[in-house]
Amino acid sequence: METNRLTRPLRDLAAWTAFFRNAEIPVLAQSAGALEDLRAIEDDVDANLIGETFSSDPLMTLRILAHLSKHRPARVVTQPETVTASVVMMGITPFFKAFGQLASVEETLQDMPEALEGLREVLRRAHRAADFALGFAVHRLDHDAAVIHHAALLHDFAEMLLWLHAPELALRIRGAQQADPTLRSNMIQKDVLNVTLPELAHSLMLAWRLPELLMRITDDQHAEHPSARSVLLAIRLARHTAKGWDNAALPDDIRDIATLLNISESATTALVHELDS
Structure with a gap:
């Protein structure tokens, strides 16, 4: 504990x-x-x-x-x-x-089942994002496919650490998001934590001297690089389909992924469902 x-x-x-x-x-x-x-x-x-x-x-x-x-x-x-x-x-x-x-x-959060479930939600999303990102990278014949998989898997690591070491604060953030879904995540995080999770993740990457390519891929400043796009679009897709495939943002995701992969939107839809299966 x-x-x-x-x-x-x-x-x-x-x-x-x-x-x-x-x-x-x-x-x-x-x-x-x-x-x-x-x-x-x-x-x-x-x-x-x-x-x-x-x-x-x-x-x-x-x-x-x-x-x-x-x-x-x-x-x-x-x-x-x-x-x-x-x-x-x-x-x-x-x-x-x-x-x-x-x-x-499981031992660390055994006395806080609600926080454990919150962490598991983040982990499930990370696994799906990593699967999507790897699939996009393989389709593009990207030589950095393994690193892209790692980057998507690790993208939300700061949120994972927050659930583990500050579960009450993580629950407060989730409660605020559920109370008002229109609030921006960064605003809620800043209000509750005095920092945003993307800021914290980047700072920890520098402190731990994580691989440069991994940092570039997870840094939104490099969002237009194809490897970074693979990760960021995979993250978006995993978030928007976490509770089903009827999210209003999904058509935009499919369009952007189709552009990245240079295939039709119908082929993209079939591909992402195949990757998710």
Whole structure:
């Protein structure tokens, strides 16, 4: 159970960044269990197996990338962009030494089921966005498909961390959004937290020295780059279809995705339904 939860907002972006930079990052219980299963057969494990095992857990992915940024050898100039590449750089035995028995999301929020469900909603959206983004990248024959998948999966990591470490504040934000759906998310976040979640995510990416390509893809300033468009349109589609395929914004999403992929809108509709299945 989390003992150092925030119940009041911190004063500014620097304070939030410092808090989360040093905070524990719990992982999905499935990942914590899989880690111990792999540890038991360490001699038979390679980087690809580790990468595949944790590819659907954004929190484990974030934890690995953040750890490596802090312990990257001085001779290494560029940061690996995927979990698999990170493990290759670390080595199998150092990987297992670095990650002992990990706290799980489910344990951390076991006394707050409403917050756990809020986090699970974000995780479901992240998984769907990652599937869409990977599908778009594969269709475009993008060589950075794996990084694009990671970027979509991690796009909302600041919101995930908020649910884990400040669930009361996350619930307050969700309550305000439900009370008045016309309010802009950034305005509500600023009012409740003194920062917006996109600001916090970008600041943490800089603090953790996350891969440059990952930062560019998740930075709205690079929104017109095809790789970034793949991620941002996947995020939009996942948000707008979280509760069904009748959202009024969906036609615009389909049109923009069709433009990105250079196919018809009818073909795009068929593709996104196939990716979601």
